[in-house]
């Protein structure tokens with residue numbers, strides 16, 4: 001039996017792809033900042049990069065400005081892939097495909113919350129705290145928690161997407177192929193029609 005290949009709208013792939021790259025860059029550079037100036041929960045011997053906070057700040061700011069576009073798109077056009085009214089009830093059908101789909105939609109939704117948490121706690125950070133050993137600020141504890149939340153959620157998001165659609169679904173998100181009826185010229189129209 002031949003299964004139809006999953007296809008993701010080009011606007012979703014663009015926004016999701018840029019957002020994912022920024023999140024991964026923030027996770028790595030954020031860890032590097034922690035490893036350089038903190039290390040209370042363990043550390044690995046990473047080479048010292050003196051302007052690492054500046055680099056992370058630039059990635060963080062780009063993420064802060066870009067992520068709202070992806071969040072708005074997901075709430076506007078991608079709402080069917082987020083948690084639904086009956087999702088929680090369907091979770092109880094343990095082991096059935098519908099329960100995995102509901103769990104996947106739930107993790108997609110949690111990803112949006114993780115974005116908001118990381119972006120807001122990052123905005124509350126001050127670049128001078130860590131170099132002067134000020135590790136006690138609440139905003140820093142929140143921002144570290146946001147890092148761990150994002151990492152765990154990303155792992156769950158990938159696991160759930162793989163469980164629901166396997167490798168073809170994961171590949172459909174990173175493919176560069178664009179159908180003629182999904183050309184970037186049509187993005188505005190797609191947003192208007194909410195498709």
Ligand code: HEM
Nearest residue numbers: 026027030031033034057060061064118122123125127147
């Ligand atoms: C161990 C993990 C992390 C540490 C130690 C850390 C540390 C910092 C520091 C010191 C700043 C202040 C930089 C500045 O003002 O120039 C900052 C800002 C920021 N970080 Fe993180 N971060 C971490 C993880 C993350 C993650 C995972 C994200 C997003 C996915 C993120 C997003 C941001 C944002 C949005 C800003 C604000 C940038 C700005 O407005 O200038 N951070 N972070």
Ligand code: HEM
Nearest residue numbers: 019020023074078079081082108111112115161169170173
């Ligand atoms: C890094 C590799 C990533 C891969 C391979 C990946 C994969 C996927 C796939 C395959 C889907 C489509 C699910 C479907 O059609 O049922 C999806 C949707 C989604 N992903 Fe990711 N993802 C990644 C990173 C991220 C990150 C970092 C975030 C946010 C922080 C994120 C948030 C979302 C959201 C919110 C949706 C639902 C989009 C919509 O509403 O249409 N993903 N992802």
